[in-house]
Amino acid sequence: MVKLQNSIRENNVLLVLSEIINNPGLSRARIAENIGLNKATISEIVKRLMHDHYVIETGIGESSSAGGRKPILLEVNKQAGVSISFDIRYDQISYMINSLDGEIIHKESQNIELNKNNICSIISKIVxxxxxxxxxxxxxxxGIAIAIHGxxxxxxxxxxPYYDLDQxxxxxxxxxxxxxxxxxxxEANLSALAESTFDSDYSNLISVSIHTGIGAGVIIDSELYRGFEGRSGEIGHTTLYPNGIECPCGNSGCFEQYCSHKALMKNYRTIKSDKSLEVSDLIEGYYLNDIETVNLLKEFAVNLGIGLSNIMGTFCPQxxxxxxxxxxxxxxxxxxIxxxxxxxxxxxxxxxxxxLGENASLYGGSILAIQNFLQVDSLDFSFLK
Structure with a gap:
């Protein structure tokens, strides 16, 4: 019985903490009203959370229409700690430092070829x-969260497929x-987690990331769906054209061999016979109405639409x-598309x-780290948008 009572008490603490994190600026009375606990219990829990540095009082609210004392407002103690999230591509490392309420403190990217021999020392130095x-x-x-393209x-x-970090x-x-x-x-899973956390209107969504490869993060009933052995969302290795271009995964005709940015730039450099061309040149060529560039990008968009139709037809997201x-x-x-x-x-x-753009996976990483640290099931950062 004692163990059960302790469990209920801890669950109540997490309920209060979640309410404060996801709805900054609430009073004790409003928290009690929202989650159905009495005011004395809320006051006791808030006192504990403040003592343990999780929560702070931030100001005075407006009194009710009936008058009385003005309420004291509460927020998570965002300066008590930080999370660091990394996005690891084969040729770039990006990282973001966030306060406990999700606010960005610092963000930076470094272009460097990453592999199993240097990745740990690079991350360790930054941390x-x-x-x-x-x-x-x-x-x-x-906490530290790391987004992996794999x-x-x-x-x-x-x-x-593009670096040896699986070793x-x-x-x-x-x-x-x-x-x-x-x-x-x-990486795509973290992007989906971020989209779900910053836009609470949708409980079923898909987030498709198109970079070196193509991946999809899937949220079903507000939960991240990973599938068997974490293989859900590997849409980049679904077949777009049977017996098509060979892929590093061992198959041929994979979606990302036609619609990833890496594949697009390879095709662009080929038709222009110039290996030095960058994404900025591709974009400039499109807006200058260069016929080869325009046709290439139209083909890219059509192929991308075909591939996305497959996943949308399978999951039917909101x-x-x-x-x-x-x-x-x-x-x-x-x-x-x-x-x-x-x-x-x-x-x-x-x-x-x-x-969220290029920050999506980094935001997702910070959310994952913060959720685990605070031991809350979900976050709602829509107030940051």
Whole structure:
């Protein structure tokens, strides 16, 4: 019985903490009203959370129409600690530092070829450099999340087509070196988690990331769907054209061999016979109405629409978000994609370019780390939009 009572008490603490995190600026009375606990219990829990540095009082609210004392408002103690999230591509590392309420403190990217021999030392240096300024905070660095462009299962990288990080136990090595919890997750999954956390209107959504490869994060009933051994959402390796271009995964005709940014740039450099061309040249060529560039991008958009139709028809989400540098720069291509999708899938399913952009996976990483640190089931950061 004592164990059960303790469990209920801890559940109540987490309920109150979740309410304060997801609805900053609430009073004790409003929290009691929202979650159905009496005011005395709420006051006791808030006192404990303040003592333990999780919550702070931030100001005075307006009194009710009946008068009386003005309420004291509460927020999570965002300066008590931070999360650090990383996005690891084969040729770039990006990282973001967030306070406990999701607010960005710092963001940076470095272009560098990453592999199993240098990844741990690079991450460790970034973390240790920042950790020096966290000595006087209650919690310091509360967690590290790492977005991987590949398959992740049980916090371990099991397959990466463009680098060799599946050959090391990255989380274990870093945790031993830094004594900080490390969470490894697929990049598209973290992007989907971010979209869900920043837009609470949708409980079923898909977030498609188009970079070196193509991946999809799937949210079903407000939960991240990982599938068997973390293999859900590997749409980049579904077949777009049977017996087509060979893929590093061992198959041929894979979706990402036609619609990833890497494939697009390879084709662009080929038709222009210039290996030095960059994404900026591609975009400039489109807006200069270069016929070869325009045709290439139209073909890219049609193929992308075909591939997205397959996943939308399979999951039938409430909304599909797309994260693509090319589409951000040339949004009119998005209309071509939508027209292609609408040929086979209901027009009632909205498609949107991600408002989070290149920060989506990093935001998702911070959310994952913060959720684990605070032991809350879900976060709602829609107030930050």
């Amino acid at each position: 240790k450099d920042y950790e020096k300024g966290m000595e006087n905070t209650p919690f310091g660095i509360t 398959i992740v299962h049980n916090n371990k990288i099991t397959f990466t 090391i136990d990255l989380a274990s090595v870093l945790e031993q070196e830094l004594s900080i919890p490390v969470y490894i997750e697929n 909304v599909l978000f797309i994260n693509s540098e090319i589409l951000f720069e040339i949004p009119e291509l998005f209309n071509t 939508k027209l292609q999708v609408e040929k086979t899938v209901s027009k009632n399913i909205p498609m949107r370019l991600s408002a």
